[in-house]
Amino acid sequence: MLLLAPMEGLLDFSLRDILTRAGGIDRCVSEFIRVTDQLLPDRVFLRVMPELLNGSRTPAGVPVRAQLLGSDPACLADNAAALAALGPAGIDLNFGCPAKTVNRHRGGAVLLDEPALIHDIVAAVRRAVPAGMPVSAKMRLGNASDGRMLECAQALAAGGAEELVVHGRTKLQGYKPPAYWDAIARIREAVAVPVIANGEIWSVDDARRCRAESGCDALMLGRGMVADPGLALAIRAPHAPPLGWDTLRPLLRRYWQVIAGHTEPRHRPGRVKQWLNLLRRRFPQAQQTYDELRTINDSAAFEARLFGAIAPIAQPAYFHQASSPPISVSESTW
Known part of the structure; x- marks a missing residue:
């Protein structure tokens, strides 16, 4: 199984759409939805994860789990219940x-000191959502050190997490x-639930070594998949x-x-440049395209140059087609 990681500020629903069209990904996770001390309205969940309007799937048909972040078990449970109602x-x-x-603000990896x-957060969320809805968790090896990693993993599993994604580094x-x-x-040896390995998987060889060293067959891909959208397919079929x-x-x-459908014109060029910057690791042509567009910040001029640099071509027969039309979200939800 291959999962697509969220990346705050980069790998949002827009890039999830694109990367799942490339193929090879079994499931995605949304960027975190920050929960503090109140019940969030549906529009907040939809802003981060508009796939909720599409059966919780990307336009290519890949399922997406919604991710919550916070430190208040009761408030997280209330929000998880509201989120669960959206499917x-x-x-x-x-x-x-x-x-x-x-x-x-007591969120994320710092909680691995507690x-x-x-445990109480996972248990509260597990009780709050329907029994048939999966609850999973993502952790690092620890906060400042990995001294409590086994204790944390066991706490998450005991609380009711059915699956753990582990990023192989501490917060520090x-x-x-x-x-x-x-x-x-x-x-993986310390818990009875499935464990998914994450971190520093940039190539098929990295994936092979990660599986061998971690003992995990399932992987979560992040920056490696952004830099090479064909990585998941290559891991599945290394000789293709x-x-x-x-x-x-x-x-x-x-x-x-x-991104033109939901992003202000002045921000659109930056989003594309951000992706091209990572694509340069794998594709020399991305470097050339990046160089052509690097100094252009006007949206209309950028679009004209982008479509000139990347002319329309026929899609290959194996190109992963969308199983449903693109998601349309009203501007009022953003």
């Missing part, structure tokens, strides 16, 4: 975010290589021809069309 493919709980702003609390280690996949193996630039070009055009 997500499951509820995921974030104990892995390393962002300082989030951690300062195993009893994260951030995103600096390497990811400690062998530590994930220790967690890799996804090439000619297949990626229509995805990039589609991305512009999707």
Whole structure:
């Protein structure tokens, strides 16, 4: 099983649409929905995860779980119940975010210093949502150290998490290589629920080594999938021809069309440049396109140059088609 990770500020529903069209992904997780001390209105859930209006699936038909982040068990439970009424493919709980702003407000990876609390959060959410709705959790190896990683994983499983995604670094280690996949193996051996390995998977070889060191067959892909949208397909079929630039070009055009539907014109060029910046790791043509567009910030001029640099081409027969029309969300929900 291959999951697509959320990435705050980059891998939102717009890019989920595009990357799941490339194929190979079994399930996605939304960016976190921050819960503090109040019951959120439906429009907040829909803003982060508009796939709720599409049967909790991307336009390509891939299911999406909604992720909550917070530290108040009762408030998280109330919001999980409200969210569950909208029909997500499951509820995921974030104990892995390393962002300082989030951690300062007792959210994300800092809670890994409090195993009893994260147990209570999961247990409260599990009681609040229908029995048939999956509840999962994502964690890191710890906050400042990995000394309590087994205790945390066991607390999450005992609280009712049916699945754990483990990012193989502590909060203090951030995103600096390497990811400690062998530590994930220790967690997998310590709990009776499925464990999914995450962190520093950029290539088929990385995926192979991660599986070997972690003992996990299931993986969650993040920046590696953004940099190479064909990564999931390549992991599934290592000897198949890799996804090439000619297949990626229509995805990039589609991305512009999707973000144009909900993003202010002045912000659209930056979103595309952000993706191109990662695509340069894998595609020389992305570097050329990035260089052509780098200094253009006017949306109309950017669009004209983008569509000139990336001309329309026929989609290959194997190109993953959408199983339903693009999601349409009214401007009032944003």
